[in-house]
Amino acid sequence: MRPAGPRAAAVAALVHQEQGGYANLVLDAELDRSGLAGRDRAFAGAVFYTTLEKLATLDYILGQFLPKGTARLDPPVRAILRSALAQARYMQVPAPAAVNEAVRLTRAFGKSSAAGLVNAVLRKSCGYDLGRAVFADEVEKLMVLGSAGRDVAAFLHQYYPQEALRILTAPADGGLTPLRANPLKTTPAALAEALARAGVQAAPGLVPGSLLADFAGSPARTELFEQGFYHVEGQASQLAALCVGAKPGETVLDLCAAPGGKTLTIAQEMGDRGRLVSCDVTEKRVGLIRAAAGRMGLGCIETVCNDAAKPNPALLGGAADRVLADVPCSGLGILSKKPDIRYKTLDEGRRRQLLDTQRAILDCAAGYLRPGGRLVYSTCTIHPDENEGQVKAFLARRPDFRVIAPGLPLPAGMEAGPYGALSVPGRAEQGLDGFFICVMQRDG
Numbered sequence: 273m274r275p276a277g278p279r280a281a282a283v284a285a286l287v288h289q290e291q292g293g294y295a296n297l298v299l300d301a302e303l304d305r306s307g308l309a310g311r312d313r314a315f316a317g318a319v320f321y322t323t324l325e326k327l328a329t330l331d332y333i334l335g336q337f338l339p340k341g342t343a344r345l346d347p348p349v350r351a352i353l354r355s356a357l358a359q360a361r362y363m364q365v366p367a368p369a370a371v372n373e374a375v376r377l378t379r380a381f382g383k384s385s386a387a388g389l390v391n392a393v394l395r396k397s398c399g400y401d402l403g404r405a406v407f408a409d410e411v412e413k414l415m416v417l418g419s420a421g422r423d424v425a426a427f428l429h430q431y432y433p434q435e436a437l438r439i440l441t442a443p444a445d446g447g448l449t450p451l452r453a454n455p456l457k458t459t460p461a462a463l464a465e466a467l468a469r470a471g472v473q474a475a476p477g478l479v480p481g482s483l484l485a486d487f488a489g490s491p492a493r494t495e496l497f498e499q500g501f502y503h504v505e506g507q508a509s510q511l512a513a514l515c516v517g518a519k520p521g522e523t524v525l526d527l528c529a530a531p532g533g534k535t536l537t538i539a540q541e542m543g544d545r546g547r548l549v550s551c552d553v554t555e556k557r558v559g560l561i562r563a564a565a566g567r568m569g570l571g572c573i574e575t576v577c578n579d580a581a582k583p584n585p586a587l588l589g590g591a592a593d594r595v596l597a598d599v600p601c602s603g604l605g606i607l608s609k610k611p612d613i614r615y616k617t618l619d620e621g622r623r624r625q626l627l628d629t630q631r632a633i634l635d636c637a638a639g640y641l642r643p644g645g646r647l648v649y650s651t652c653t654i655h656p657d658e659n660e661g662q663v664k665a666f667l668a669r670r671p672d673f674r675v676i677a678p679g680l681p682l683p684a685g686m687e688a689g690p691y692g693a694l695s696v697p698g699r700a701e702q703g704l705d706g707f708f709i710c711v712m713q714r715d716g
Contacts, residue, residue, distance in 0.1 A: 275377060275380035275381055276306070277312070278306075278316035278319065279316070279319060279355065279377055279562065280301060280377060280380065280381075281302055281306040281308055281316040282304075282319035282320045282323070282355055283348060283351045283352055283355055283377060283381070284302050284306075284316075285298055285299045285301075285302035285303075285316075285320050285403070286304070286320060286323060286324075286351035286355060287345055287347045287348055287351050288301075288302065289320075289324070289497070290347060290351075292472070293322075294608070294612070295321070295324060295611065295612050296446050298663050299316075299522045303316060303317065304529075305389070305457065307477060307525045310489065311460055311488070311499075312488070313357075313489075313490075314489050314490070314564070315554050316490065318363065319358065319359060319363070319527050320355075321611060321714030322343050322358045322359075322362050322363055323355045323358040324611040324612065325419055325611035325614065326358055326361075326362055327354065327419060327579045327611070327615065328416060328418075328419045328420055328421065328614075328615070329402075329416055329417070329419045330353075330357050330358060330361075330417050330694070331354070331416075331540065332356045332362075332388075332405070332416045333357065333402070334354070334357065334393060334397055335351055336396075336397070336400060337392075337393045337396045337397055337526075338393060338675070342354070345386075346383060346386070347670060348378075348381040348382075348383055349378060349381075349383050349386045349389075349390065352377050352378055352381070352383075352390060352677055353374065353390060353393060353394065353397075355374075356370045356371065356373065356374035356390075356394055356427055357370070357397050359395060360394075360398040361398065367395075367398040367399070367656070370398065370487055370674060371390075371391060371394045371398065371552075372397055372443075373392050373475070373548055374391075374393050374394055375387050375390055377469060377555075378390045378500075380418070380589045386426050386508040387629065391677065396424070397631075402416070404415065406509065407644045409565075410429055410433075411429050411568070412425075412622075414428060414429055414437060415438050417437060417440075417451070418436065418437050418439075418440030418663070419440065419614060420440055420607070420614045420615070421615035421616065421617070422580060423614070423616065423617050423618040424604070424607070424614055424616060424618065425440075427604065427618060427655070428440065431654070431655075431656065432654070435696060435698060435699075438697070438698035438699045438708070439607070439654075439696065439698055440614075441698070442608060442697040442698035442703065443447065443505070443608055444606065444609045444697070444705055445484055445486050445506060445507055445607040445703075445704070445705070446484060446559050446701060446703070447476070447485055448484035448485060448702065449484070449485045449486070449487050449491045449503060449504060450482055450484055450485075450504065450506050450507045450510070451482065451484075451485055451491065451502045451503070451504055451505070451535075451541075452461070452479055452481060452482055452483070452502060452503055452505050452536070452537055453454075453481065453483065453502050454500055454501055454503070454540060454568055455481075456503060456543075456544060456567075456568075456569065456570075457499075457500060457501050458485055458501050458502075459585045460476060460481055460482070460700050463483060463496070463502055464476075464483055464500070464577075464602070466496055467483075467485060467496065467604055470494060470495075471488075472485050472486065472487055472488075473485065473486045473487070477507050477579075477702070478507055478683035478684060478700070478702065478703070478704065479507045479508075479510045479511045479514070479683055479704075480514070480680065481510070481514075482544050483502075484702060489551060490505050490588050490607075492504065492540040498567070500569050501570040503533060503537075503538045503564065503568060504533070504537050504703070505516050505533035505534070505536070505537065506533075506606075506609075507683070507705070508531075508605075508652070508695055508704040508705045508706075508707035508709075509533055509534055509598075509687050509702050509705075509707070511536075511680075511683070511686075511704070511707070511709065512534060512539055512596070512598060512648060512650040512709050513533075513535075513537035513541070513596070514530050514537065514541065514680060515648050515650075515679070515680070515709055516538055516541075516594050516596050516646065516648050516676045516710050517541075517594065517619065517679055517711075518541045518542045518548070518593075518594055519536045519541075519542065519546075520542050520543040520544055520545040520546055520680060521542075521546045521548045522542065522546045522547075522593040522594060523546065523549075523588065523591060523593050523594075524538055524546065524547070524548045524549070524588060524592065524593060524594045524595070524596075524597045525548075525549050525551070525588055525591050525592045525594070525595045525596070525598065525637075525640050526538060526548065526549070526551065526598075526634070527551055527578075527580040527595065527598075527633060527637055527640075528552060528553075528597065528598050528599055528600065528633065529550040529551055529552050529561050529562065529578050529596075529598075530552035530557035530558065530560050530561055531557070531560040531564065532561035532564040532565065533564075533566070534566055534596060534598060535548065535550040535561055535565070535573060536564055536565065538596070539565070539568075539570045539572055539573050539596050540568075540570070542572060544570050544571055544572045545571060545572060546572055547574065548572050548573045548574065548641075549566075549574045549576055549587070549592075550573050550574065550575050550576070550582060551575070551576045551577070551578040552577070552578070552579065552580075553577070553578070553579050554577065556579070558575045558576070558577050560598040561573070561575050562575045564593070580597070580599075580633045580636060580637075581629050581632040581633050582632070582636065583636050583639060584636075587640060589628075590639060590640055590641070591642055591643060592640045592641050592642060592645060593639050593642060593645050594641075594645055594646045594647075595637045595638075595641050595645070595646075595647050595648070596648045597633050597634055597637040597643050597647065597648065597649050597650070598648075598651070598652070599629070599630045599633045599649070599650070599651055600626065600629060600630070600633075600636070601626070601630070601651040601652055601653040601655075601658050602618070602626065602653045602655055602658060603616075603622070603652055604615070604650045604653040604654050604655055605651070605652045605653050605654045605695075605696075605704060605705050605706020605707050605708075606706065607696065607697070608697065608705075609704075609705065617712065620693075623657075626658070627657060627658065629661070630651075630658060630662055630666070631662060631666070633647055634662060634666050635666070635670075637649070638666075638670055638673065638714070638715065641714050642714070642716070643714055643715065643716020644714065644715075644716050645677075645713070645714050646675065646711065646712070646713055646714075647711075647712045647713070647714065648709065648712075649662070649663060649692070649709075649710045649712065650707065650708060650709045650710070651707070651708045652705055652706065653706065653708065653709055654658045654694065654696055654697075654706040658708075659692060659708035659710075660675065660691040660692060660693065660694075660708075661690065663675070663683075663691040663692055663710045663712075667691075667712075672715050672716065673684045673712045673713065673714050674712060674715065675690065675691060675692065675704050675710060675711065675712055676712065676713045677711070678693065678709065678711050679711070683695075683703075683704060684699075684700040684703070685699035685700025685703040685704060685706075685715075686699075686704060691710060692708055692709055692710030692711075693708070693710070694706075694707070694708050695707045695708075695711050
């Protein structure tokens with residue numbers, strides 16, 4: 273019989289995560305198998321994500337009391353140690369409770385011979401003083417104190433030496449859930465009141481029309497969400513959609529749209545009038561957009577399965593008024609939301625391939641735009657090669673394009689330069705993800 277309970281589900285998900293796969297999909301599958309609901313489901317998710325996010329720190333501390341480190345342990349024992357230490361150090365779970373539950377889980381997972389080890393190591397690890405640690409260099413210090421892999425820590429040390437630790441530790445959107453009210457059904461103020469009646473506190477965010485809400489459970493498991501009164505979308509992502517400047521009756525193209533947050537915001541800005549073609553590369557991802565549009569009651573959205581990196585003459589025929597190219601990127605601006613990215617290997621070959629894909633998408637996007645139209649290029653990374661570097665090279669290839677002002681005030685923590693605007697995590701309270709937005713116009 274499988275061990276039951278939220279801690280057991282988190283441990284099982286962590287074991288599966290080591291075998292590969294996207295963290296959110298691994299967790300969802302395990303939670304569905306566990307049958308957990310409500311607070312238990314939320315607690316299991318919190319344990320899973322906190323453990324993943326703090327992995328480097330946890331392993332460093334555990335390694336002080338394991339002569340061979342965590343790598344030689346059985347996967348369930350490794351996951352139990354990591355998750356218990358995460359609870360004690362980062363989730364306000366009393367250390368004795370975390371230790372006792374870890375020992376119980378060790379036996380429940382059929383690893384009784386390791387129960388004594390788990391008990392001894394955790395009792396020492398829970399009280400370990402990281403302030404006394406001595407590191408080989410600044411990169412290792414960032415890895416441990418900021419919880420990151422060597423490649424990500426080295427990148428931040430090179431490009432953001434004074435801000436690196438703050439980037440690694442700043443919570444996304446101030447640790448709150450960013451929402452966008454559906455203006456076809458409500459207003460931000462009315463939505464905040466409705467959420468308050470449901471026990472959820474929400475206040476205006478940094479981006480016009482956004483709310484930052486404090487949910488105890490999933491924001492997608494409320495009646496207001498199911499009825500299409502709001503969607504969940506990062507503040508920076510909302511800003512990128514607003515920078516498109518879409519108006520009712522226009523023809524707009526969202527090239528890399530799944531799961532659909534920006535498409536929803538654009539359609540709402542259009543008053544659900546006009547034509548919004550929303551694309552992604554696989555039918556499964558296009559299905560996510562279609563489902564989101566249906567839930568929100570938006571009829572102007574057309575979904576198309578399309579490879580954004582390849583020209584498609586059948587796609588609008590160069591007649592789009594506005595195009596959004598929110599391209600695939602390294603994700604180095606959303607480390608707090610996607611902990612797997614913290615430990616990515618920044619391989620040079622894959623980096624070059626990614627840059628080539630971004631370049632191809634940007635060139636294709638330009639081909640769909642009419643003269644006088646607006647092109648928005650955006651990423652969720654803070655790597656200059658993927659941001660300013662791409663725009664600068666594009667403008668050299670396409671002298672008929674020029675950078676223009678976004679047309680709305682930039683929020684605190686976001687700075688504009690000659691090739692676009694960049695937000696960096698930690699630069700403002702309740703600040704934006706690391707995000708780059710460049711608004712360009714095609715002359716004609």
